[in-house]
Every structure is written in C-alpha cells, then in structure tokens.
Amino acid sequence: MTARRGEVVRQAVLAAALAELAERGYADLSVEHVAVRAGVHKTTVYRRWPDRESLLTDAVLEQAAGDFAIPDTGDVDGDLAVGLRALVAWLTGPTGRPLVAMLRSDAGRLPAVVQARRRFLAARAQVLARRLASAVEAGQVPAGTRPDVFLATLVAPVYLDLLVLDRDPAPEDCDRWAKVALAAARAHLLA
Structure with missing residues (x-):
C-alpha cells in the first residue's frame, strides 16, 4: 500500500510541477507552490527531488515520453x-x-x-x-x-x-x- 500511495503522491507532484510551469513559467516556479498545488508538504517534494530543476526535468520527461x-x-x-x-x-x-x-x-x-x-x-x-x-x-x-x-x-x-x-x-x-x-x-x- 505504501508504494502505491508513494506513486500517487509522485504523480500528483509531477502534475503540479507541470501545471505550475505552464501557469507561472520557469522563473516564478517554486517547490513551495508545487507542493501546495499537489497537496503535500514541501519536504515531501524535496525528499524525492533536491531542486526545482530535477523536479521539472522528471515531470517534463515523464509527460513527454x-x-x-x-x-x-x-x-x-x-x-x-x-x-x-x-x-x-x-x-x-x-x-x-x-x-x-x-x-x-x-x-x-x-x-x-x-x-x-x-x-x-x-x-x-x-x-x-x-x-x-x-x-x-x-x-x-x-x-x-x-x-x-x-x-x-x-x-x-x-x-x-x-x-x-x-x-x-x-x-x-x-x-x-x-x-x-x-x-x-x-x-x-x-x-
């Protein structure tokens, strides 16, 4: 159950990152805004992605794949x-x-x-x-x-x-x- 919940959170964060990128652009995108949009704490995001660049690249690559x-x-x-x-x-x-x-x-x-x-x-x-x-x-x-x-x-x-x-x-x-x-x-x- 934990892995499934983890994947659900991961997908929510990646979707939130793409939505923030589309809405705010790269310059104004922050991990804090992504976390709020995904409904998670920012430490949840930072645990998986050390910075916004790695978060965005994962989000874009997964969606683009x-x-x-x-x-x-x-x-x-x-x-x-x-x-x-x-x-x-x-x-x-x-x-x-x-x-x-x-x-x-x-x-x-x-x-x-x-x-x-x-x-x-x-x-x-x-x-x-x-x-x-x-x-x-x-x-x-x-x-x-x-x-x-x-x-x-x-x-x-x-x-x-x-x-x-x-x-x-x-x-x-x-x-x-x-x-x-x-x-x-x-x-x-x-x-």
Whole structure:
C-alpha cells in the first residue's frame, strides 16, 4: 500500500510541477507552490527531488515520453510529417512552451536540464529508429541511414525556429522538413 500511495503522491507532484510551469513559467516556479498545488508538504517534494530543476526535468520527461509517436501506416513520408507536426504541437503547447522558454534562458545550461534534454532527444531517437527500421525493410529509406543523423536533420529546423528565430513552425513547415530529411536519406547523405 505504501508504494502505491508513494506513486500517487509522485504523480500528483509531477502534475503540479507541470501545471505550475505552464501557469507561472520557469522563473516564478517554486517547490513551495508545487507542493501546495499537489497537496503535500514541501519536504515531501524535496525528499524525492533536491531542486526545482530535477523536479521539472522528471515531470517534463515523464509527460513527454508518452507524447511522441511516429505512426507506422506503411507510408513513411506521411508518417514522419505527422510525427513532426505532433512534436511541434507539443513544444508549442501548454507544457512544451514553458520548457522551450526554459531552454532559452540561463536554466538551459543547468546540468539537470542539459541531462534532461539529452534523455528527451534519446527517447525520440529510439522512436525514430524503430520507424526508420520499418521504412528500410519496406524499401522506402536506404539501408545504412543513421537514425541519429536523420533525427538531427529532421528536428534542427524546428529548434531553429523555436529557440533562435522565436517563431512557431507551421504545419506546412513540418511537412517540408520531413520531405527534406527523407530526400537527404534517399540521396544517401544521412548514412
């Protein structure tokens, strides 16, 4: 019973952290506010997470883990466009937008945030690797296409728009970027 109660508390704190991030932004987020929102004492939060950065990274990563999928309908061109649109929708949505703002700020250099960003991208690389393996098997993408290089080619324009140009990518941008990444793969440039 204790483990279940512990998991219920953990989920409540993570949900409260995301709600606080969306409502207040990173700069005004505090562990105390998260604790109040979750209905727990702040020592309960600090027992599991030593600081707000580790709390936020766990919250964002856990929520994001289930939010990224690339369908496998047999049409890799369409599937990648749909997957990229979904990623952009998440990054520009209520959870992702404060995360992008946090990455733009000094918080983006904190060790916990850097580590979280690596885990975030590694999880997406695994999803993409599975989809690319299916596309290779179907003859839609050449064998030897490296998932890590493909992912960088696919998402670099997204992060350029969000982090450097401060602009939300449009759905047609996602479609174009998916076509560019696939064209590069098919030209054997991503091996």
